[in-house]
Amino acid sequence: MIGFFDSGFGGLTILKEVEKTLPNFSYIYLGDNARAPYGGHSQEIIYQYIIEGVEELFRQGAKLVILACNTASAVALKKLQQEWLPLHYPDRRVLGIFNPIVEEAGAHNFKTIGLFATQATVESEAFIREIVKIDMDVTVFQQACPLLVPIIETGNFDQLESVVQKYAQELSEKSNPMDAIILGCTHYAIVAKTFRKYLPAGIKIFSQGEIVAKKLKEYLDRHPEFKGKLKEGEKKIFLTTENSPHVQVLAELFYGEKIDLFVVSLS
Numbered sequence: 672m673i674g675f676f677d678s679g680f681g682g683l684t685i686l687k688e689v690e691k692t693l694p695n696f697s698y699i700y701l702g703d704n705a706r707a708p709y710g711g712h713s714q715e716i717i718y719q720y721i722i723e724g725v726e727e728l729f730r731q732g733a734k735l736v737i738l739a740c741n742t743a744s745a746v747a748l749k750k751l752q753q754e755w756l757p758l759h760y761p762d763r764r765v766l767g768i769f770n771p772i773v774e775e776a777g778a779h780n781f782k783t784i785g786l787f788a789t790q791a792t793v794e795s796e797a798f799i800r801e802i803v804k805i806d807m808d809v810t811v812f813q814q815a816c817p818l819l820v821p822i823i824e825t826g827n828f829d830q831l832e833s834v835v836q837k838y839a840q841e842l843s844e845k846s847n848p849m850d851a852i853i854l855g856c857t858h859y860a861i862v863a864k865t866f867r868k869y870l871p872a873g874i875k876i877f878s879q880g881e882i883v884a885k886k887l888k889e890y891l892d893r894h895p896e897f898k899g900k901l902k903e904g905e906k907k908i909f910l911t912t913e914n915s916p917h918v919q920v921l922a923e924l925f926y927g928e929k930i931d932l933f934v935v936s937l938s
């Protein structure tokens with residue numbers, strides 16, 4: 672099984688795209704809804720939560736886990752891959768959704784890229800650190816959007832337009848024009864149209880789900896020995912640390928259809 676971990680259900684937008692590209696695998700998704708969002712937490716807390724989530728997915732049988740959360744990938748992935756995984760699960764893999772987008776964006780020779788993301792992702796500066804390894808000449812302008820995840824999670828969409836407009840305006844004051852935009856938070860995928868409305872016409876906006884799906888397929892093709900371990904039919908399991916009518920609404924919002932949820936407890 673391929674596991675997906677996210678602070679909540681935003682990562683379902685990534686899973687949806689991965690399933691289209693790789694339909695013959697089994698998937699297990701875990702959203703830590705009881706403790707979401709992670710975006711305002713310290714790096715230490717986020718790291719601890721992620722280890723608990725990944726460990727649960729391993730326990731449930733996942734051999735490969737995707738951190739389907741930019742905040743998690745930006746803050747914890749490297750440390751987890753270099754320190755925790757080799758010590759505790761040397762035969763399993765954890766991949767992030769940050770590097771695929773960095774590789775894709777870095778291959779275009781852009782001069783300027785705008786990044787919208789959570790506060791924790793922006794503070795980690797992981798995107799800037801990684802992209803300059805691929806393209807030394809690119810300048811990244813970051814815009815934290817702390818109000819956006821809460822707006823999407825609480826369904827207060829009447830505030831969405833003005834908040835997106837404000838963030839787009841703030842970013843354009845840092846650099847104008849910009850060559851491309853990355854919506855660096857899984858939640859933003861479902862409000863991409865609103866971003867488009869307040870960004871310069873025709874600007875390239877990367878779709879993270881599609882890029883992650885493409886890069887994951889390439890990864891599995893490069894690692895046939897690992898791919899063989901994952902091919903187990905077409906089962907799908909959805910786990911959450913909290914269930915409620917609201918959590919079910921979020922599942923449908925991000926996944927586009929109703930799903931059966933099973934509750935697990937972490938820590």
Ligand code: DGL
Nearest residue numbers: 678708709710741742857
């Ligand atoms: N899913 C997270 C991301 O992609 C955002 C939600 C959170 O702050 O936990 O950054």
